[in-house]
Amino acid sequence: MKLDGLDTPSVLVDVDIMTANLDRLASYCRDHGLNLRPHVKTHKNPELAQLQIRKGAVGVTVAKLGEAEVMADGGIEDILLAYPVYGEIKWKRLAALARRTRISVALDSLEVAQGISRHAREGGVRIPILVEFDTGMRRCGFAIGKEAIPVVERIAELPALDYQGLLIYPGHFLKDPERRKQLLAVENRQLSTLLDLLNDAGIPYPVISASSTPTAYMSHQFKNITEVRAGTYIFNDRNTIGCQAADLKDCAVSVLATVVSTSVPGKAAIDGGSKTFSSDKFLSGDGVGFGHVIGDPGTVVEYLSEEHGHLVLANASRQYRVGDRVRVIPNHVCACVNMHDRIYGIRDDDVVTEWQVSARGAVQ
Numbered sequence: 001m002k003l004d005g006l007d008t009p010s011v012l013v014d015v016d017i018m019t020a021n022l023d024r025l026a027s028y029c030r031d032h033g034l035n036l037r038p039h040v041k042t043h044k045n046p047e048l049a050q051l052q053i054r055k056g057a058v059g060v061t062v063a064k065l066g067e068a069e070v071m072a073d074g075g076i077e078d079i080l081l082a083y084p085v086y087g088e089i090k091w092k093r094l095a096a097l098a099r100r101t102r103i104s105v106a107l108d109s110l111e112v113a114q115g116i117s118r119h120a121r122e123g124g125v126r127i128p129i130l131v132e133f134d135t136g137m138r139r140c141g142f143a144i145g146k147e148a149i150p151v152v153e154r155i156a157e158l159p160a161l162d163y164q165g166l167l168i169y170p171g172h173f174l175k176d177p178e179r180r181k182q183l184l185a186v187e188n189r190q191l192s193t194l195l196d197l198l199n200d201a202g203i204p205y206p207v208i209s210a211s212s213t214p215t216a217y218m219s220h221q222f223k224n225i226t227e228v229r230a231g232t233y234i235f236n237d238r239n240t241i242g243c244q245a246a247d248l249k250d251c252a253v254s255v256l257a258t259v260v261s262t263s264v265p266g267k268a269a270i271d272g273g274s275k276t277f278s279s280d281k282f283l284s285g286d287g288v289g290f291g292h293v294i295g296d297p298g299t300v301v302e303y304l305s306e307e308h309g310h311l312v313l314a315n316a317s318r319q320y321r322v323g324d325r326v327r328v329i330p331n332h333v334c335a336c337v338n339m340h341d342r343i344y345g346i347r348d349d350d351v352v353t354e355w356q357v358s359a360r361g362a363v364q
């Protein structure tokens with residue numbers, strides 16, 4: 001099918017750019033002796049996860065147990081749930097999942113570790129765990145300090161858990177390259193303190209799982225990390241470009257939309273809004289707008305109503321007429337893809353494949 005035959009709004013993925021993105025990070029990880037465990041929240045599709053594994057990934061990362069179940073159903077055999085899970089219902093599901101695939105879990109409390117341990121023991125399975133530390137993101141993770149060490153020791157001794165090491169998430173590196181360099185120095189000081197504390201206590205850390213898309217190619221400069229969990233890198237997005245972690249030419253994703261109104265002078269409305277793009281902000285770069293209009297960077301996607309996007313044309317380099325089609329790079333691809341049942345793989349003007357966003361809605 002040609003692109004013209006596709007209804008709008010539709011999420012497009014340039015297959016050749018995506019493949020190059022996958023190959024580049026896989027080869028970087030190979031060259032630096034790092035394991036690659038891509039975060040699949042970006043595409044939520046087991047076939048793309050399988051492709052990442054065929055290209056050398058050791059397994060995948062997910063944020064939700066529901067995503068893990070979809071990945072296991074799709075044949076993925078090594079999954080890291082990089083977030084703590086709490087409650088009897090979840091722990092029971094986790095133990096059931098552990099019977100059919102390798103599922104490891106990151107956590108940062110004794111409560112969660114004890115719950116998982118109890119259910120794993122009752123279910124007759126062992127669950128690998130990583131202990132999360134906060135190196136600056138201020139989201140999850142034990143504070144780095146000697147107070148955390150006895151808790152790690154207690155977690156590591158719990159029955160039916162296999163302590164594997166540490167997890168950190170440098171999500172606060174969505175900044176320009178100079179700032180990322182400064183943050184790396186802070187990060188490595190934090191990691192040194194943590195590793196000294198663990199060494200003094202005789203606690204090993206065979207795995208240190210880390211990284212994000214903005215830090216992916218700096219991973220070898222992070223002290224002692226063994227695993228790279230980038231997710232967005234498969235497609236990239238406006239935020240990745242804004243912090244110069246990728247160029248426009250490395251961005252595989254865009255939303256194909258149709259101009260549906262030009263009645264208001266200086267404005268155009270397209271048929272995709274917050275329920276197409278998500279309302280996620282442009283957190284890097286100048287922070288303005290909700291997307292990058294391909295071929296017309298002066299046009300601002302000023303705001304999104306639920307189903308429509310509103311373009312300001314003051315600095316447009318082209319005319320907009322009702323019925324024109326535009327392609328817009330979303331600010332945050334993971335949230336955008338999650339709005340859609342399927343995404344389309346394209347090569348030039350041809351639609352060559354489609355993928356179901358199978359784990360969308362798998363929020364539990």
Ligand SMILES: Cc1ncc(COP(=O)(O)O)c(C=O)c1O
Binds near residue numbers: 214231233
């Ligand atoms: C725990 C964790 N690891 C890895 C990633 C991947 O980061 P990125 O989307 O920058 O590739 C995320 C993203 O949210 C995350 O939450």
